[in-house]
Amino acid sequence: xxxxxxxxxxxxxxxxxxxxxxxxxxxxxxxxGGHSLLPLMRLRLAAPSVVVDIGRIGELSYVxxxxxxxxxxxxxxxxxxxxxxxxxxxxxxxxxTAGLIGDPQVRHMGTIGGSVAHGDPASxxxxxxxxxxxxxxxxxxxxxxxxxxxxxxxxxxxxxxxPDEVLTEIRVPRTAGSGWSYQKFQRRxxxxxxxxxxAVLSRSNGGFGxxxxxxxxxxxxxxxxxxxxxxxxxxxxxxxxxxxAGEGTNPPSDTFASAEYRRALAEVLVRRAIEEAxxx
Ligand code: FAD
Numbered sequence: 001x002x003x004x005x006x007x008x009x010x011x012x013x014x015x016x017x018x019x020x021x022x023x024x025x026x027x028x029x030x031x032x033g034g035h036s037l038l039p040l041m042r043l044r045l046a047a048p049s050v051v052v053d054i055g056r057i058g059e060l061s062y063v064x065x066x067x068x069x070x071x072x073x074x075x076x077x078x079x080x081x082x083x084x085x086x087x088x089x090x091x092x093x094x095x096x097t098a099g100l101i102g103d104p105q106v107r108h109m110g111t112i113g114g115s116v117a118h119g120d121p122a123s124x125x126x127x128x129x130x131x132x133x134x135x136x137x138x139x140x141x142x143x144x145x146x147x148x149x150x151x152x153x154x155x156x157x158x159x160x161x162x163p164d165e166v167l168t169e170i171r172v173p174r175t176a177g178s179g180w181s182y183q184k185f186q187r188r189x190x191x192x193x194x195x196x197x198x199a200v201l202s203r204s205n206g207g208f209g210x211x212x213x214x215x216x217x218x219x220x221x222x223x224x225x226x227x228x229x230x231x232x233x234x235x236x237x238x239x240x241x242x243x244x245a246g247e248g249t250n251p252p253s254d255t256f257a258s259a260e261y262r263r264a265l266a267e268v269l270v271r272r273a274i275e276e277a278x279x280x
Contacts, residue, residue: 003041010053014139014166017054021164022141024050030166031055032075032114035106060113060168063087069135069171070094074113078125079104081112091172093180093200097128100182103190113167116152119159119221121252122192126153127222128182131198131214134172140165153221178202179277183269184216187256193217194257195265197225199273207236213273218249218266228270238278242271 009024011017021028029048031037032055040046054060060075063084070090072081081087082099101107101115101124115125116136126149134149138161152160161167183197196216202209211232213225227247231240251262 001042001044003038004044004047006041006048007050008053009050011057013057014054014060014168017052017057017166018140018164020050020052021166024052026163028052028163030117032111032117033077033109035102035110036114036118036120054166065090066171069173072112072170072172074116074167074169075111076113078102078107078110078112078115082107087172090174090176091132093128093132093175093182093198094125094172097124097182097184097198100124100184106190112170116170117159117161117167119153119155119157121156121219121221122217123222124182124184124193124196124216127196127214127216128198129170129172130222130224131200131212132172132175133212134170136167137169137171138162138165139168144168150224156220158221175200178210179280181273181276181280183273183276185265185269195251195262195269197266197269197273199270199277201232201274201277203278208233211241211274213270215249215266218251218262220250223249225270232274238271238274242267242274245270 009020027049031051031053060073062073063086064071078098078101082095087095115123130149136147147160179201181199184193185195186193193216198214200212211229213228215223227244228241231244245266246263251259253259
């Protein structure tokens with residue numbers, strides 16, 4: 001289908017983008033890689049009257065050290081995240097997962113910021129960033145603010161970003177000393193996850209000192225598997241912890257899988273994720 005009529009504005013800086021968003025109000029939408037927004041517009045599930053293209057703001061594409069964190073510019077393409085040496089060394093779950101997104105074309109166009117701002121519960125990177133307790137920086141008319149991942153994903157395609165804010169940066173912790181895993185279950189290699197599980201674990205005294213586990217496609221937004229985390233750190237029993245996978249979830253039923261199937265799958269993937277993370 002052809003999108004509804006819209007005006008196109010290209011911003012050459014973050015401030016210009018914020019100013020355009022402020023000027024056009026809730027009818028305006030940021031365009032980054034376009035690999036989620038444009039399909040929605042073509043299906044007429046989104047019909048912004050103005051599209052503000054930030055895709056050529058070069059200053060938003062980078063990966064760099066930032067104290068005890070690694071900072072990633074919001075416009076960094078999935079391909080560049082997947083192949084970045086700093087991330088591979090200090091936070092490998094992020095680069096590994098970026099390499100699992102879609103196909104090469106999607107990874108060369110889609111951006112980490114677009115993936116986060118879109119708020120799709122089936123997206124891979126938001127789950128990983130939630131498990132990592134990442135921080136997000138947004139810039140709006142009143143300046144910058146930092147939003148913790150735990151407060152960012154608020155519902156189905158909903159985030160804590162205001163309509164006049166641009167997501168500018170994602171900061172992830174260095175995970176040296178922790179084991180990690182992202183388990184993505186899909187029918188074909190380039191598909192979206194039917195269910196995904198991110199795990200970041202540390203071992204202590206033969207058990208688990210800390211456990212951060214999060215789900216893709218098990219609720220209206222990416223969610224932490226709090227029951228699994230609690231069971232794992234208190235008992236150290238992997239099977240018992242994995243049996244808690246369905247707790248607090250609300251998975252969708254669709255043409256790919258029923259909610260019941262997703263709950264059963266989540267238990268299997270949680271076990272695999274803990275086992276793989278424990279071996280790293
Ligand atoms: P856009 O489409 O440009 O924007 C998406 C939304 O975010 C829009 O609402 C836009 O206004 C907003 N936005 C974007 N950037 C910002 C910003 N900096 N500040 C504020 N708002 C912003 N994703 C997966 O996780 N796993 C997959 O397996 C997967 N497979 C895919 C397969 C196909 C065929 C396609 C087309 C997409 C797939 N995707 C998948 C989605 C892909 O990762 C998208 O690129 C990503 O979700 C959105 O990034 P984008 O830069 O294209 O954002």
